[in-house]
Structure formats: structure tokens, C-alpha cells
Amino acid sequence: MDNIEIDMEKTEKFYKDYYDSCNCLYCKFYRENIRKYYPKLSSFLSDFALDISKPYELSIPFLEDDLNYPFAQYLVIGKAPDKFSKKLGNISLSIAKSYQDSDISSPYFVLELGDIKFKKSITSKEILSELSL
Numbered sequence: 001m002d003n004i005e006i007d008m009e010k011t012e013k014f015y016k017d018y019y020d021s022c023n024c025l026y027c028k029f030y031r032e033n034i035r036k037y038y039p040k041l042s043s044f045l046s047d048f049a050l051d052i053s054k055p056y057e058l059s060i061p062f063l064e065d066d067l068n069y070p071f072a073q074y075l076v077i078g079k080a081p082d083k084f085s086k087k088l089g090n091i092s093l094s095i096a097k098s099y100q101d102s103d104i105s106s107p108y109f110v111l112e113l114g115d116i117k118f119k120k121s122i123t124s125k126e127i128l129s130e131l132s133l
Contacts (some may be wrong), residue, residue, distance in 0.1 A: 006078040010106055012049040014077060020054055025127050026061055029118075030069060037118060041088055050074045056110060057100050063131040066117040073099055073110045080109040091116060 002120045020027060031053045042052040057073040073096050086093040096110035120128070 004076075004078065004080045004084065006076055007050050007106065008049045010080070011075075011079040013052040014075060015049065015054055018051075018056075018075075022058075025124065025130065026069075027058055029067075029124060029127055030058055030072070030116075033118060034072075034116070037122070038091070038099070038116070041091055041113070044088055045074065048061055048076065050076065050111070052061065056102075061131070063128065066095065066120055067123045067127065067131075069116040069118075070114065071096075071120070072113045072116055075102060075104070075108055076111050077104065077106050077108045077124075079107050080111075 020031070034052050037050070045052050052074075054074075056070040057071075057077040059070045059072070061067050061069045080095050082095060084093075084095045092114040094112050094114070096112040099110040099112075102108060
């Protein structure tokens with residue numbers, strides 16, 4: 001990625017050790033399906049030592065024609081300019097301005113993916129029911 005310095009070794013170790021403790025329906029669905037339905041995005045992120053199935057922070061989705069996650073954030077150990085944006089298919093990538101603090105002592109930034117959608121037909125009935133309330 002342009003003008004971005006990633007410490008691949010530290011980022012890879014972070015994702016190897018990182019465990020997202022949230023087991024809500026939305027996070028679980030995302031973790032189980034993101035790699036399968038976004039293989040190009042998964043491959044792109046893995047080139048930078050990011051595990052697409054382990055977002056650092058994930059938005060609560062909403063239901064329209066599809067199941068929409070407004071954003072997913074991934075912690076990256078390294079440095080990035082404040083202004084960075086890229087499109088990968090329909091997904092926007094940018095540097096997050098707001099995110100959960102980390103106790104990592106190395107310089108890091110948070111990469112934000114925007115507008116991740118899953119077809120309603122693959123969404124669990126539990127999620128559809130909960131979001132339709």
C-alpha cells in the first residue's frame with residue numbers, strides 16, 4: 001500500500017495471538033463468512049499479514065436489501081499517512097480516525113474497511129429476525 005510501512009512480523013504475531021472475545025450473532029457471522037464471500041479482499045489483506053476473520057473492531061450491521069456492515073477495522077503495526085484511501089471492488093479502505101485503544105507499544109494504525117455486504121439469502125434467520133425488530 002502506498003506510503004504505508006507495515007511491520008509484517010509484529011502484525012502477523014498480533015493476529016496469531018489475537019482473539020476476538022465477542023460471540024454475538026453479528027461477529028460470529030462475519031468471522032465465519034468474510035473470507036468465503038470476499039476472497040480477493042482476504043488475499044489482499046493477508047499480503048499485509050492481516051487476518052480478515054479477526055477484525056479489531058466491527059460495526060453492528062443493518063438490514064436493507066443485504067446485510068450491511070458499515071465498517072470493519074484491522075489493527076496494523078507500522079506507520080501510515082493520515083490520508084489514505086483505496087477501493088478494492090466495492091470496498092473502501094482508509095485509515096480509521098476513531099477506534100478502540102490498544103496497549104501495543106509499537107507504532108500502529110487502524111485500517112478501516114467500509115460498506116461490507118452479505119446477501120440476505122446467506123444471512124442466518126436469527127440475524128434477520130433480530131434486525132427486523
